[in-house]
Amino acid sequence: MRLSPAVRLSEYFMPTLRETPSEAEIVSHRLMLRAGMIRQESAGIYSWLPTGYRVLRKIEQIVRDEMDRIGCHEVLMPTIQSADLWRKSGRYEDYGKEMLRITDRHEREMLYGPTNEEMITDIVAEHIKSYKDLPRMMYHIQWKFRDEVRPRFGVMRGREFLMKDAYSFDISPEAGRISYNKQFVAYLRLYARMGLKAIPMAADTGPIGGDMSHEFIILAETGESQVWCNTDLLELDLLNMDIDHRNAEQMSDVIGKVTSYYAATDEMHDEAKYQAEVPADKQMTARGVEVGHIFFFGDKYSAPMNAKVQTADGSFAPVQSGSYGVGVSRLVGAIIEACHDDNGIVWPEEVAPFKVGLINLRVGDEACDAACEDFYAKLQAAGVDVMYDDRDMRAGVKFADMDLIGLPWQVVIGPKGVANGIVELKSRKTGEKEELSPEAALAKLVG
RNA sequence: CGGGGCGUAGCGCAGCCUGGUAGCGCAUCUGCUUUGGGAGCAGAGGGCCGUUGGUUCGAAUCCAGCCGCCCCGACCA
Structure with a gap:
């Protein structure tokens, strides 16, 4: 589960x-x-x-x-039921063509349950x-x-x-x-x-x-x-x-x-x-x-x-x-x-496939990779669902994909931010972006 | 089940009318240059043109059947 x-x-x-x-x-x-x-x-x-x-x-x-x-x-x-069961309730005939009827190798009448x-x-x-x-x-x-x-x-x-x-x-x-x-x-x-x-x-x-x-x-x-x-x-x-x-x-x-x-x-x-x-x-x-x-x-x-x-x-x-x-x-x-x-x-948080999408803007940049890996590990340790976009692709593609799949929170980490000790936290729902220290961003996401 | 439409490269489409060796954009692969909101240049690969039959010297293209899928309506978690 x-x-x-x-x-x-x-x-x-x-x-x-x-x-x-x-x-x-x-x-x-x-x-x-x-x-x-x-x-x-x-x-x-x-x-x-x-x-x-x-x-x-x-x-x-x-x-x-x-x-x-x-x-x-x-x-x-089970998904497969016996026709006999449905004959008892009288629904076998009533249900009509909506019911998928099948026959097994012994010519027994079965059906794929509609309910x-x-x-x-x-x-x-x-x-x-x-x-x-x-x-x-x-x-x-x-x-x-x-x-x-x-x-x-x-x-x-x-x-x-x-x-x-x-x-x-x-x-x-x-x-x-x-x-x-x-x-x-x-x-x-x-x-x-x-x-x-x-x-x-x-x-x-x-x-x-x-x-x-x-x-x-x-x-x-x-x-x-x-x-x-x-x-x-x-x-x-x-x-x-x-x-x-x-x-x-x-x-x-x-x-x-x-x-x-x-x-x-x-x-x-x-x-x-x-x-x-x-x-x-x-x-x-x-x-x-x-x-x-x-x-x-x-x-x-x-x-x-x-x-x-x-x-x-x-x-x-x-x-x-x-x-x-x-x-x-x-x-x-x-x-x-x-x-x-x-x-x-724009997923509601409870049903989103992941709570957080972490975007690495410059895969291959040592400092940027390290900052992302660190953030990724900390989110996991805190039990937060996270999808880490570590693909070596252009920023625009990553932003577009992340918006498309609709995770509630996006954390954007790029070389400029890393140099200044900040990450960007974006709410998918409101579109609001905040520049925060990694610690502050993490605190918001874990809460 | 009634009405309408569509099947051509992974996706989006053109070509069909007027038959003559199948094309575009995106994606993919290679190289170089790029790199904070779907990059640029150069090159490459990839198709039983849904399927079966017919017409024809020749069919993606014309004709018929079949299959699949979508949309509108009547019905359903």
Whole structure:
């Protein structure tokens, strides 16, 4: 799981492109290709190259942290599933052509999983027999395949994609709401930690009904759906609300507050309600990208799949479930959509492939090399992720590459600065440059 | 799944209309000069022109099929 803390660009694989490959239309796709993060293998299917893969893993890790925090435990289910499992739930026929069906050498019908409700329900059915074993929550982070008619926008809508899907199991719908709320709170936190403003919006619950489905949408010009919301919602400091997930009442209050503001995608938008509830100066309409979807569906799968537990009075009841998805690979693109400028990507620090990019302006100059090596070693010793550009190339190329890949901090060390005992520290986000002693720069980066 | 477009060097493209030994820029390699925001000069390498078939003395170019990819719409984490 651990990411290597430091790399030298002279030995790293990061094939940056000066020109944009012609297939890429939207900004995140263009930048991911130009930054050498991914390579397309087939429509909607990508290889993840070193920098791209690092970002993917950083996002995964944030998701893990937040799942662990609410007592949701990681498992790993296979990508290949048996058709029989899906026949039990009735979805084998319903899913249609989006499901990739395959046959093994014994002519057994298999499929590449588009999701895992059936499998996790089957696991629970076998092992959970009593209401005393509930509640339980589990998740996994696994590749999914949905044979979209038209994959597009790079990793934002691939056919193969990495998803975190969590599942909750409770004895009653009331208990189910508590699990749902825990996930809701975890979602608020995990997106905030990635530097994103993800807005929870009521989603269509379909035949189940009720108010227990939300989509999490981040705002981006190239988003696929139109959204309307109250700007007050964007001001909430979600990370510092300090919610105790063991306190059901407090969680419920917080979620009540967050969901009290008007926020809707086009499929749920009610113009009259919007005009009535949201003051004119707080109205905002924008484009959004769905980066998560949570859903309570009761016994939809547990009933047909016979996942029952014995209750306190000795009778049997199907477990009550919900599922909670985060599009992990989609988030890589979505974050770039929300965080870039004309020169390239501007990573939020928590998901950046490296925190610091160290640029040696004159490789081969003894003093300059020594100063860079020293700084590089000290960053590593302090546990700071660093990419050291020790390639023997012109300054302009290094600056352009570093801006393109978007590491939050750039440390520029050149012969002139070395002679005067200073390095330059640049913030990718603000573009501000400071000339500092190496010690002062290091202190800022380690903090 | 409906509509549109594109496959020529690693990337971006020209050539195709009007058939006659495949070109430009960037990248790569060599040398020299340069060196704080994508350097200059000189030289070099690299192509089954997506694929199959047809027309023709001759096809990147014309015709047909197939494959792949992209865009717009309807659908999805």
